[in-house]
Amino acid sequence: MSDQNTTTLQPSSEGGGATAASGQRGVRQLMGGSGVRNLGLIIALGLLIAVGAATGGSQFLSVDNMLTILRLASIIGVICIGVTFVITAGGIDLSVGSVMGLASVVASLAAVQVAATNSSWLLMVAVALAVGALAGLINGVIIAYGNVVAFIATLAMLVAARGLAELISGRSTQIVTNRDFTSVLRSNFLGVPLLVWIFLIVAAAGWFLLNRTTFGRRTVAIGGNLEATRLAGIKVKRHIVWLYVLSGVTVGIAAIMMMGRTTAGTSTHGTLYELDAIAAVVVGGTLLVGGRGTIVGTVLGVLLFSTLTNVFVQNNLDTSVQNVTKGVIIVVAVLLQQRFAVRGTRRKGAI
Amino acid sequence: MSMASDVPERLQPLLEVRNLSKSFAGVRALQGVNLEVVPGEVHCVLGQNGAGKSTLIKALSGVHQPDGGEIRWLGEPVQLTSPTDALELGIATMYQELDVVDGLNVAENIFLGHEDARAGVLRVRDAKNKARKLLARLGHEDLSPGTEVGTLSAAGKQIVSMARALSRNARLIIMDEPSAILDTGEVANLFRVIRQLTGHGIAVVYISHRLEEIDQIGNRMSVIKDGRSTASSLPVKSVSRSELVKLMTGRETSNVFPLRAPVAEGKPLLEVDGLGLAGSFRDISFSVRPGEILGLAGLVGSGRSEILETIYGARKATAGSVSVDGSRLQPGSVSAAIRAGIGLSPEERKSQGLLLDEPIYKNATLSTFARFARRGLLNERGERKAAQEQTAALQLTPADTERPARTLSGGNQQKVLLARWLIHGTRILLLDEPTRGVDVGAKAEIYALIRQLAARGVAILVVSSEIEEVIGLADRVLVLDAGRMLAVSDAKDIDEHSVLDLVLKGNSQ
Numbered sequence: 001m002s003d004q005n006t007t008t009l010q011p012s013s014e015g016g017g018a019t020a021a022s023g024q025r026g027v028r029q030l031m032g033g034s035g036v037r038n039l040g041l042i043i044a045l046g047l048l049i050a051v052g053a054a055t056g057g058s059q060f061l062s063v064d065n066m067l068t069i070l071r072l073a074s075i076i077g078v079i080c081i082g083v084t085f086v087i088t089a090g091g092i093d094l095s096v097g098s099v100m101g102l103a104s105v106v107a108s109l110a111a112v113q114v115a116a117t118n119s120s121w122l123l124m125v126a127v128a129l130a131v132g133a134l135a136g137l138i139n140g141v142i143i144a145y146g147n148v149v150a151f152i153a154t155l156a157m158l159v160a161a162r163g164l165a166e167l168i169s170g171r172s173t174q175i176v177t178n179r180d181f182t183s184v185l186r187s188n189f190l191g192v193p194l195l196v197w198i199f200l201i202v203a204a205a206g207w208f209l210l211n212r213t214t215f216g217r218r219t220v221a222i223g224g225n226l227e228a229t230r231l232a233g234i235k236v237k238r239h240i241v242w243l244y245v246l247s248g249v250t251v252g253i254a255a256i257m258m259m260g261r262t263t264a265g266t267s268t269h270g271t272l273y274e275l276d277a278i279a280a281v282v283v284g285g286t287l288l289v290g291g292r293g294t295i296v297g298t299v300l301g302v303l304l305f306s307t308l309t310n311v312f313v314q315n316n317l318d319t320s321v322q323n324v325t326k327g328v329i330i331v332v333a334v335l336l337q338q339r340f341a342v343r344g345t346r347r348k349g350a351i
Numbered sequence: 352m353s354m355a356s357d358v359p360e361r362l363q364p365l366l367e368v369r370n371l372s373k374s375f376a377g378v379r380a381l382q383g384v385n386l387e388v389v390p391g392e393v394h395c396v397l398g399q400n401g402a403g404k405s406t407l408i409k410a411l412s413g414v415h416q417p418d419g420g421e422i423r424w425l426g427e428p429v430q431l432t433s434p435t436d437a438l439e440l441g442i443a444t445m446y447q448e449l450d451v452v453d454g455l456n457v458a459e460n461i462f463l464g465h466e467d468a469r470a471g472v473l474r475v476r477d478a479k480n481k482a483r484k485l486l487a488r489l490g491h492e493d494l495s496p497g498t499e500v501g502t503l504s505a506a507g508k509q510i511v512s513m514a515r516a517l518s519r520n521a522r523l524i525i526m527d528e529p530s531a532i533l534d535t536g537e538v539a540n541l542f543r544v545i546r547q548l549t550g551h552g553i554a555v556v557y558i559s560h561r562l563e564e565i566d567q568i569g570n571r572m573s574v575i576k577d578g579r580s581t582a583s584s585l586p587v588k589s590v591s592r593s594e595l596v597k598l599m600t601g602r603e604t605s606n607v608f609p610l611r612a613p614v615a616e617g618k619p620l621l622e623v624d625g626l627g628l629a630g631s632f633r634d635i636s637f638s639v640r641p642g643e644i645l646g647l648a649g650l651v652g653s654g655r656s657e658i659l660e661t662i663y664g665a666r667k668a669t670a671g672s673v674s675v676d677g678s679r680l681q682p683g684s685v686s687a688a689i690r691a692g693i694g695l696s697p698e699e700r701k702s703q704g705l706l707l708d709e710p711i712y713k714n715a716t717l718s719t720f721a722r723f724a725r726r727g728l729l730n731e732r733g734e735r736k737a738a739q740e741q742t743a744a745l746q747l748t749p750a751d752t753e754r755p756a757r758t759l760s761g762g763n764q765q766k767v768l769l770a771r772w773l774i775h776g777t778r779i780l781l782l783d784e785p786t787r788g789v790d791v792g793a794k795a796e797i798y799a800l801i802r803q804l805a806a807r808g809v810a811i812l813v814v815s816s817e818i819e820e821v822i823g824l825a826d827r828v829l830v831l832d833a834g835r836m837l838a839v840s841d842a843k844d845i846d847e848h849s850v851l852d853l854v855l856k857g858n859s860q
Contacts, residue, residue: 213724213728214721214724214727214728214729215727217713217720221709221713221717224706224707224708224709225706227703228697228702228704228705228706229706230665231695231703231704232717232771233686233688233689233718291706291709
């Protein structure tokens with residue numbers, strides 16, 4: 001860096017200190033960083049797969065079944081990427097599930113227009129993204145500029161969006177008849193369903209955005225200490241609006257994927273997805289109070305839950321048993337996280 | 352006149368601490384601390400930040416269990432395995448971050464945890480009567496038991512906390528830097544209340560780093576340095592200020608404040624004209640030249656911090672203007688102020704300044720990471736390099752910029768904030784309480800750094816609740832009271848007494 005504005009007090013001595021520090025950095029990242037937590041999730045996932053293999057045998061381990069698990073994970077997974085950003089910044093988005101329902105309803109109605117006017121099915125895609133982004137914009141503005149607690153603002157959106165979706169659709173399911181649309185979304189690329197590819201791309205983009213860009217740095221900083229970030233000159237309110245718009249856009253993408261998978265748009269799409277998303281993100285290691293977020297953890301958290309569902313289905317177990325198990329996993333994961341957090345950087349200086 | 356007269360000699364000690372030690376994950380926080388407290392005395396415990404005062408308090412209040420040594424209560428060895436143990440013996444602790452519940456009223460707070468109830472039903476009237484008696488014992492009949500504690504000042508909350516200790520029949524009250532959150536008048540009242548307590552035979556362990564208070568309130572004192580006792584139970588009168596500093600820091604004190612350099616004549620860099628903020632201050636006008644340090648002196652509530660925050664755009668001025676180099680700043684915009692070259696080191700470093708769990712380098716570049724970045728992509732290598740250069744120049748210890756900011760001492764956290772603005776190339780620095788929570792040794796270092804920055808042509812505004820610090824550091828001093836400017840004076844022509852005189856006169860008008 002050679003910035004003319006910078007004033008240095010004294011000529012600095014850059015000795016071996018810098019290289020020693022960078023050597024320690026690597027060690028620290030391995031020992032105390034998110035690595036340990038991700039390792040824990042990978043072990044948990046491995047155990048679950050072992051259970052699946054033991055009870056379901058080769059059928060469980062088949063490529064087909066693995067792809068089923070991934071396909072199951074893909075839609076909620078995309079939503080979880082957006083939610084990870086919001087939670088990392090210390091916010092919450094409870095509206096993701098019902099906004100997804102709304103986006104699917106509006107987009108599938110647009111599909112009728114597509115058929116009538118012979119325009120491209122990409123119009124549907126654009127409509128779904130726009131609905132998601134607009135809902136996120138409204139959430140963000142109410143939270144940032146109206147100073148309404150995120151929990152309440154997005155709770156209101158949860159209720160209102162679901163209601164609006166029911167009003168627009170008349171509570172009936174809109175079948176998506178556009179062949180181009182469904183065939184594209186149900187296609188495979190290199191033997192892997194397009195839905196899974198979309199999830200992977202969104203996750204990779206999310207990782208990059210969170211870890212390598214100024215947008216990500218602002219997000220983490222706001223979650224870590226909003227007031228300090230504001231006083232450092234960062235436009236906090238504007239950034240918070242963008243975060244909810246981002247969450248809304250991922251919801252729009254998920255709505256498109258859902259319409260592709262089910263060939264329908266309905267106001268009941270995405271019911272209770274907000275809870276599944278928050279559970280996966282938190283189990284993944286993102287702190288609910290903000291200041292620390294991990295996309296890799298979120299992806300692992302999503303895979304953990306979808307593998308669990310798959311194992312239960314393979315063994316013909318009741319969904320109620322599955323829900324109880326999910327609840328236990330959430331609590332255990334958070335308890336373990338707190339242990340790690342105490343041993344890591346969160347230890348309060350006692351001296 | 353001092354109540355701190357003769358030490359009651361022949362009394363049986365209430366508390367004896369012998370050779371106490373405690374380690375955390377291999378770090379020795381305490382390694383041989385001795386203390387003896389007799390009934391009715393105010394025993395001051397002194398030490399720099401990190402000396403082990405907090406660990407000692409926590410060991411005495413049952414939060415931490417010591418690894419070695421012993422604690423005796425009335426001559427008997429005791430094990431304090433929980434805060435409840437300590438309370439049952441009669442040791443109450445008043446922490447700096449007061450453990451009162453804002454949403455409950457005074458009486459409910461006093462009896463929190465040992466409510467008077469019959470079959471689970473609270474006896475509200477009894478509680479209020481008892482609370483009134485306890486408050487009267489502290490000389491505070493003016494506090495109504497039904498008042499919601501959230502509406503009280505920090506001083507009022509302390510009184511509630513002390514009444515709670517009395518309600519538990521405490522015989523020893525540990526006070527962790529109680530004056531840190533009070534202004535001068537409130538401190539005088541605190542001392543009056545402490546004398547009421549000791550008059551009833553209650554012992555007080557008083558933790559502070561304000562040396563001038565020790566003379567006023569203390570009977571005996573003990574000093575801790577690096578987890579060891581360097582002095583135990585000495586009469587306060589027998590130790591001079593300079594000896595005390597030496598016991599605390601292990602070195603001689605020279606002149607703490609660096610010499611002033613003459614300020615070059617020139618055009619003002621920062622001009623504040625008729626600035627006002629409704630409900631806080633009004634009609635503030637001054638200008639600062641490059642290389643000049645202007646101090647704002649005044650009591651808590653005089654509007655000092657608010658003025659800095661308004662100049663910085665963190666609050667939106669309701670009157671007047673702020674100009675840098677002759678061009679007016681957009682009111683209420685932090686980013687406009689920063690662009691114009693203004694930087695703020697806020698009063699509360701931890702809650703307003705730092706991301707405690709993030710590495711030092713990210714804290715140092717919090718205002719500039721976007722400038723290092725190219726098209727939104729972070730340049731962490733550039734950030735690390737700049738942070739290492741600046742923190743090395745500021746002699747940050749430890750020098751590792753990858754450590755979380757939480758692990759730094761107060762003085763070093765202050766240096767990280769200075770580094771942030773140095774990296775930015777700030778020309779006007781607003782320093783709100785730059786040495787709060789900074790220990791004696793590091794204070795002199797911070798003063799020298801501030802002077803060096805001024806010598807480089809940075810215009811500096813300093814706010815401090817220690818009037819001595821404002822006068823020692825600044826070239827000119829602006830005296831404030833209740834949001835009004837009382838006087839602007841050359842720092843050489845003014846001392847602590849004349850500032851207080853001005854403020855008192857201002858009040859009587």
